Each structure stands twice: as C-alpha cells, then as structure tokens.
Amino acid sequence: xxxxxxxxxxxxxxxxxxxxxxxxxxxxxxxxxxxxxxxxxxxxxxxxxxxxxxxxxxxxxxxxxxxxxxxxxxxxxxxxxxxxxxxxxxxxxxxxxxxxxxxxxxxxxxxxxxxxxxxxxxxxxxxxxxxxxxxxxxxxxxxxxxxxxxxxxxxxxxxxxxxxxxxxxxxxxxxxxxxxxxxxxxxxxxxxxxxxxxxxxxxxxxxxxxx
Numbered sequence: 001x002x003x004x005x006x007x008x009x010x011x012x013x014x015x016x017x018x019x020x021x022x023x024x025x026x027x028x029x030x031x032x033x034x035x036x037x038x039x040x041x042x043x044x045x046x047x048x049x050x051x052x053x054x055x056x057x058x059x060x061x062x063x064x065x066x067x068x069x070x071x072x073x074x075x076x077x078x079x080x081x082x083x084x085x086x087x088x089x090x091x092x093x094x095x096x097x098x099x100x101x102x103x104x105x106x107x108x109x110x111x112x113x114x115x116x117x118x119x120x121x122x123x124x125x126x127x128x129x130x131x132x133x134x135x136x137x138x139x140x141x142x143x144x145x146x147x148x149x150x151x152x153x154x155x156x157x158x159x160x161x162x163x164x165x166x167x168x169x170x171x172x173x174x175x176x177x178x179x180x181x182x183x184x185x186x187x188x189x190x191x192x193x194x195x196x197x198x199x200x201x202x203x204x205x206x207x208x209x210x211x
C-alpha cells in the first residue's frame with residue numbers, strides 16, 4: 001500500500017526524538033510490538049541516522065520508517081541513503097525541496113494558509129500542520145475549506161483524547177511525539193511507553209478511512 005493510503009488507514013505517526021541511540025531503537029521496537037508501525041526518527045536526536053539504519057535493518061517491513069526535522073539538502077540525501085520511506089520537515093526548507101527532487105514522499109511543515117498552499121504546490125505528499133496544538137482541531141477544519149484536496153497531518157502537543165477531534169476535522173493522520181514517547185527515547189521507562197502506546201491505540205478510530 002502506498003504511504004498516503006496507509007496513513008488514511010493507520011491515522012497515527014509516532015515521532016521519536018531521543019538523546020540515547022540505544023533507547024531510541026528500543027522505543028521503536030516497543031512501538032512496533034504494540035502496533036504503532038509508522039515511525040519517524042527526528043534528525044535532531046542523538047545518532048539519528050544510525051538509529052534509522054538499525055531500525056530498518058532489524059525491524060524491516062514491520063515498520064514504515066521516516067526521517068523528520070529534515071532541514072538541509074544534505075540531510076535529505078542522507079535520510080534517503082539510510083533507507084527511509086518518507087521525509088518530514090518542519091517548514092518549506094531546502095530539505096523539503098531536495099526530498100521532492102529525490103522522489104522521496106515528503107511531508108512539508110506549514111501553519112498559515114499561504115504556507116499550506118506553498119508546501120502543496122511544491123510537491124508535498126501531505127502537509128504537516130505544526131504546531132497544531134496552538135490552534136486546535138477547529139483550525140484544521142478551517143484549512144480543509146480552501147484546501148479540500150491537500151492531505152493534512154497535524155503534529156505538536158496532541159494528546160490521546162484529542163486525536164479523534166483532529167481526525168473528525170479532516171486530518172489524514174496525526175503525528176505524536178512526546179505525549180506518546182515520553183522519556184523512553186532518553187533511556188526512560190519502556191513499560192510506561194508500552195502503556196501509553198496501548199492508550200493511544202485505544203483512542204484511535206481504527207478501520208480504513210477514505211479521503
């Protein structure tokens with residue numbers, strides 16, 4: 001299944017940003033075990049490219065793996081070479097343009113209507129609405145009015161009990177970082193991560209959604 005179709009079905013992207021490479025890898029393993037299998041690793045985390053390569057090598061097709069916080073042309077190329085299935089950027093930056101050039105499905109960050117349009121017109125597979133928590137689900141619904149064909153993925157500060165509201169507002173999926181990951185990727189409690197993963201999964205309206 002192509003990535004956008006998978007996101008319509010899964011509704012959730014997990015974002016790992018860790019200070020401990022081993023803990024970041026173990027975090028990905030726990031998420032995969034709990035059925036959260038669309039995972040992005042932020043390049044601002046420690047040893048991120050090596051973490052990506054290890055997840056790809058050891059988890060294989062159990063996960064759909066991306067790189068996030070991709071800012072530069074070099075980072076986009078390095079992420080592609082590490083074997084990612086997609087790239088996520090926080091803004092319309094050189095990394096976004098290079099990801100599109102390389103043919104890697106690219107989720108480009110935006111907030112304002114002008115930025116959403118620019119990201120979509122630049123070849124984004126989907127637009128990351130960030131930081132989503134600043135304006136909430138109603139803002140996503142408002143963006144859907146002028147941009148009904150632009151897939152939107154809100155990210156930033158979304159809690160488990162808020163996911164359904166974002167999806168009801170028309171989001172393809174939601175991206176979840178610290179509310180899900182907690183301190184696990186910094187060497188924290190993996191049992192706590194497992195409990196949060198189950199809570200987030202229970203809060204999702206599973207079943208394939210249609211665009």
